[in-house]
Amino acid sequence: MKQTCFLLLLLFGCLHAVAQIDTTSYPKERQEIRALMRNRKPDVQIDCKDFIAVGAKGDISFSHEQWQGVQSKEKVVFKSVWPVPGNEFIRIYDGNMAVVNFLINVQLEVDGREVNMKSGDWKCFTRTPAAGAV
Numbered sequence: 001m002k003q004t005c006f007l008l009l010l011l012f013g014c015l016h017a018v019a020q021i022d023t024t025s026y027p028k029e030r031q032e033i034r035a036l037m038r039n040r041k042p043d044v045q046i047d048c049k050d051f052i053a054v055g056a057k058g059d060i061s062f063s064h065e066q067w068q069g070v071q072s073k074e075k076v077v078f079k080s081v082w083p084v085p086g087n088e089f090i091r092i093y094d095g096n097m098a099v100v101n102f103l104i105n106v107q108l109e110v111d112g113r114e115v116n117m118k119s120g121d122w123k124c125f126t127r128t129p130a131a132g133a134v
Contacts, residue, residue: 026092033090033098033125050124079107084118096127 053061057074061067070076087103100123108115 022091023089026095029092029095029098030090033100036125037100037123075111077109079109079114081106098125099123100125 051062051064051067053067055061055067055070055074059070061070082105084103084105089101090098091100092098100121102121104119104121106117106119108117
C-alpha cells in the first residue's frame with residue numbers, strides 16, 4: 001500500500017512539473033512582444049496572417065475580412081477592449097516564434113444594446129531572419 005501511494009505521489013509530481021509554463025526565458029523578446037501588443041494601431045496586422053475568430057453567436061470566420069463582414073451584418077460595434085491583469089501568457093520557442101494567450105474584457109454594442117463579456121485571445125508572432133542572414 002505504501003508503495004502504491006508513493007508511486008501515485010511521484011507520478012503526480014512529475015506530471016505537475018511537466019505542465020508548468022516557462023514565463024522567464026527570452027526576457028528581451030517578451031518585452032518586444034508586449035510593446036508590439038500595447039502600441040498597436042487599429043486595423044494594422046502585427047501577428048501571423050492566419051486568422052480564425054469565433055463570434056458570440058458561434059459563427060466562425062476564417063479571414064479578417066469575413067470577420068468584419070459578420071460584425072457589420074450583426075450590427076456589432078466595439079466600444080472598448082482591455083486586458084485582464086495577470087492573465088497574459090507568452091510562450092517563446094527558439095527565440096523566433098511566440099504564442100501569446102490573454103484574457104480581455106470586451107464592451108460591445110450589438111443591435112443597439114450594451115454587451116459586456118470576457119474573451120480569450122490567442123496570437124502568434126514569428127520573427128523572420130534579417131536580410132543577408134544565413
